[in-house]
Amino acid sequence: MAYILSMKLINLSIILLLCSCIRPGNAKNKAKIVQGMAASIQKQFADVAVIEAHEAIKLTAQKDSRTVLVDVREQKERNVSIIPGAISKAEFENRHLEFKNYQVIPYCTIGYRSSEYVRILTQRGFKAYNLKGSILSWIHAGGTLIDKSGPTKKVHVFGEAWNFAPNDYQAIYDN
Numbered sequence: 001m002a003y004i005l006s007m008k009l010i011n012l013s014i015i016l017l018l019c020s021c022i023r024p025g026n027a028k029n030k031a032k033i034v035q036g037m038a039a040s041i042q043k044q045f046a047d048v049a050v051i052e053a054h055e056a057i058k059l060t061a062q063k064d065s066r067t068v069l070v071d072v073r074e075q076k077e078r079n080v081s082i083i084p085g086a087i088s089k090a091e092f093e094n095r096h097l098e099f100k101n102y103q104v105i106p107y108c109t110i111g112y113r114s115s116e117y118v119r120i121l122t123q124r125g126f127k128a129y130n131l132k133g134s135i136l137s138w139i140h141a142g143g144t145l146i147d148k149s150g151p152t153k154k155v156h157v158f159g160e161a162w163n164f165a166p167n168d169y170q171a172i173y174d175n
Contacts, residue, residue, distance in 0.1 A: 038133035053141035107131035
């Protein structure tokens with residue numbers, strides 16, 4: 001298991017290294033990097049259904065869409081910001097019976113952790129879709145974020161090397 005996790009981290013590191021050659025400071029390039037990373041994750045999880053960010057934005061804007069967004073990130077990440085209307089993984093698990101007939105859309109930072117969760121949900125009989133590119137794709141597609149005070153332009157990423165947020169966003173990370 002540790003070997004597989006190491007290989008996955010190496011693959012993501014290689015992608016980050018290659019992407020660093022694209023001048024990530026440019027907003028369009030950041031979006032392309034996010035798309036490339038999301039595509040790589042999608043290949044690793046070929047059995048996991050995905051939904052594109054622009055589709056999820058439209059779907060969640062509908063009043064009776066019977067869709068639930070599930071933020072699988074850690075509390076410290078959710079403290080920075082979440083997608084409006086999203087619930088935590090823990091809250092979803094506590095209320096899962098309410099969502100049996102919903103489209104469940106988990107997300108994380110780029111889509112790896114949420115892909116793992118979609119696999120689990122699918123095995124449990126849920127109609128689940130990974131938000132391709134997760135929160136980073138969401139904000140590149142024009143989706144908004146909130147924190148405890150309301151709308152925010154802050155997003156948690158894993159570190160400076162992971163700052164692929166749009167230029168009008170502030171990337172927050174732990175050193």
